[in-house]
Amino acid sequence: MIGALTGTVFYKTANPIILDVGGVGYAVHLPPNQIDRLAIGAKHTFFVHTYVREDAMNLYGFRSREELVLFELLLTVAGIGPRTALLVVDRGVKDTTKAIVESDVAFFTTIPRLGKKNAQKIIIELKSKVGSVRDLDLSDTATGETKEILDALLSMGFDRKEAIAAIRKLTAEDTNLEQKIRHALKLLG
Known part of the structure; x- marks a missing residue:
């Protein structure tokens, strides 16, 4: 499976674009708003889902x-x-997750290819899962000191969401790793 591609935009149409990666041209479908912002010859990295x-x-x-x-x-x-999902993602992660959490059917029905029934299905099936999208900035892509703090708290048996919430509350007054972990532990209680 392909997880990510880094290359230069060789050709672009409405969808897909052709991304030149080491002399091989990959046809990559993107959210429509992203295509408009790409310049031919520009280098980009994309996280990729392979749909078979x-x-x-x-x-x-x-x-x-x-x-x-x-x-x-x-x-x-x-x-x-995938084509409908791409149109939903095109509306933005924050707006989409907010619409799911707030059960905003109208948000989804403005998207081409989505009727009221599918909008309701999205809300019902994903309402309990959207937290995983919101936590990504720390849980899946954390690096350096933040990751060390998260790993330490998880190894002590704290829940991932609670640990992430505590890390977000840390202040600039905590200057070293040890102080930050102590402060996070106090916040967790």
Whole structure:
């Protein structure tokens, strides 16, 4: 499976673009708003979902890991295919997760290919899962000191969401790793 591609934009149409990676041109489908912002010859990295069917294999690319995770969550909803999921992701991760949490059916029905029933399905099936998208900035892509603090708290048996919430509350007054872990432990109680 392909997890990410870094290359230069060789050709672009409405969808897909052709991304030249080491002399090989990959056809990558992107959210429509992202295509408009790409310049031919510019170098970009995309997180990739490989969608395989009997008759086709398509690559779907995203600028952020959060977009990829949202796309993959949308694909778990019966009746939502990759083209529709791409249009939903195009509306933005924050707006989409907010619409799911707030049960905003109207948000989804403005998206082409999505009717009221599928909008309701998305909300019902993903409401309990959208936290995983919101936590990504720390849990899946944390680096350096933040990751060390998170790992330390998880190894002490704290819940991932609680640990992430505590890390977000740390202040600039905590200057070293040990102080930050102590402060996080106090916040966790």
